[in-house]
Amino acid sequence: MIFNFTIFLVTLVAMEGVGFLAHKYVMHGWGWFLHKSHHEEQLGAFETNDLYLLALGLVAVALIVAGNSGHDPLQWVGAGVAAFGLIYVLVHDGMVHRHWPARPRPRNRYLKRLYHAHLMHHAVKGRRNSVSFGFLYAPSAATLKKQLRDHRSAPGDERCRDMPGAAMGRDLQNG
Ligand SMILES: [Zn+2]
Numbered sequence: 001m002i003f004n005f006t007i008f009l010v011t012l013v014a015m016e017g018v019g020f021l022a023h024k025y026v027m028h029g030w031g032w033f034l035h036k037s038h039h040e041e042q043l044g045a046f047e048t049n050d051l052y053l054l055a056l057g058l059v060a061v062a063l064i065v066a067g068n069s070g071h072d073p074l075q076w077v078g079a080g081v082a083a084f085g086l087i088y089v090l091v092h093d094g095m096v097h098r099h100w101p102a103r104p105r106p107r108n109r110y111l112k113r114l115y116h117a118h119l120m121h122h123a124v125k126g127r128r129n130s131v132s133f134g135f136l137y138a139p140s141a142a143t144l145k146k147q148l149r150d151h152r153s154a155p156g157d158e159r160c161r162d163m164p165g166a167a168m169g170r171d172l173q174n175g
């Protein structure tokens with residue numbers, strides 16, 4: 001049991017790394033055409049970006065099915081992937097973007113940190129020069145602000161004029 005639980009936890013933590021790489025290099029790379037909807041001004045209840053979540057769900061189900069049909073302990077890897085997806089939906093869709101009627105607020109320091117870090121990810125509208133691609137781990141607000149500043153002052157950068165600095169600053173103070 002402890003062995004299985006360890007596999008579950010290791011998978012959950014590893015998924016943060018997988019998610020970071022997928023977000024930075026796939027979703028903001030060749031897969032931008034699906035993720036783009038999530039960086040638009042008005043986020044809808046359903047976006048083409050949700051196909052990434054669907055893919056994650058299918059991977060989790062496939063692993064759980066494989067584990068349960070004799071390929072132990074893949075079902076625990078699948079459970080870790082599913083748990084990451086579930087936390088992502090609760091925190092990202094529920095708390096940060098508030099797609100739901102309940103509109104939960106970030107209450108503790110850790111959740112506030114995730115919340116602000118993800119707002120800063122959305123502070124850059126285009127595909128490039130964004131910050132904070134991870135999710136369960138977020139750098140401090142000061143670090144992310146510095147990264148945004150560095151990107152903005154980078155020569156030849158055409159993207160950062162979209163920085164909604166005023167609106168974001170207000171949100172950070174209120175949060
Ligand atoms: Zn993004």
Ligand SMILES: [Zn+2]
Pocket residue numbers: 038092096097118122
């Ligand atoms: Zn988002």
